[in-house]
Amino acid sequence: MIKIISQTLGIAATNCYIIGDTDTHQAILIDPVDNAPLLVNTAKQAGFDIQLILATHSHFDHVLASAPLKQLTGAPFYIHHEGEKWLKTLPQQGIMFTGKPFPEAATPDRLLTDEPEIIQLGAITLETIFTPGHAPDHIAFYLRSEKVLFAGDTLFAGSIGRTDLPGGNYPLLIRSITEKLFPLGDDTRVLAGHMEETTIGREKRTNPFLID
Numbered sequence: 001m002i003k004i005i006s007q008t009l010g011i012a013a014t015n016c017y018i019i020g021d022t023d024t025h026q027a028i029l030i031d032p033v034d035n036a037p038l039l040v041n042t043a044k045q046a047g048f049d050i051q052l053i054l055a056t057h058s059h060f061d062h063v064l065a066s067a068p069l070k071q072l073t074g075a076p077f078y079i080h081h082e083g084e085k086w087l088k089t090l091p092q093q094g095i096m097f098t099g100k101p102f103p104e105a106a107t108p109d110r111l112l113t114d115e116p117e118i119i120q121l122g123a124i125t126l127e128t129i130f131t132p133g134h135a136p137d138h139i140a141f142y143l144r145s146e147k148v149l150f151a152g153d154t155l156f157a158g159s160i161g162r163t164d165l166p167g168g169n170y171p172l173l174i175r176s177i178t179e180k181l182f183p184l185g186d187d188t189r190v191l192a193g194h195m196e197e198t199t200i201g202r203e204k205r206t207n208p209f210l211i212d
Helices: 036-045 066-073 083-087 090-098 170-184 200-206
Strands: 002-009 014-021 026-030 049-054 077-080 110-112 118-121 124-130 139-143 148-152 189-192
Touching (some): 014 036, 014 124, 014 189, 049 066, 049 118, 077 083, 124 170, 148 170, 170 200
Parallel strands (some): 026 049, 049 077, 148 189
Antiparallel strands (some): 002 014, 014 026
16 A cells, blocks of 8 residues: 655745555655655654655755755655756755755756656656656656656646746746646646645646636
């Protein structure tokens, strides 16, 4: 059985997700937001060991705990290949948003591509979906067995990702959502990088950015 645990952390109230396999007790963590010891303890209290760290994209609020979490767990860290250069700007992102540099991010162990890929750990099978627009390195992760989409900062409940940061592209974001996420089906649960859970169907019907 698969269990999903969410934590909302950091100065941007960003959602981090732990996906655990209850048979093997292995877990994948999506978006190491902040407070690596808390994330490790949260997983352990639920009976899981974090074996893999994924990032939807390289904005600071999704990778700030990547280096300490990798050190604590020994788990490899995956991000889209475009994210490698953006990770190096993490200290500068800190100055931009807080006036103080952030610590350096973890070095990626695998760079994901634009093409769909399969990431598997125990019973957990995630499909990558390249969804640029909010950021040029953005990837969503689809857990088909549970019909759950880890959407990062593409699609939110009643909103979409901002496109005013470096590399943002509004038309491209809309295409990513309508051409890559909408086909997953109206009953697909959307677990986003911020705010509450929603579904593809709800956003098709009610999201003001997506209604023609």
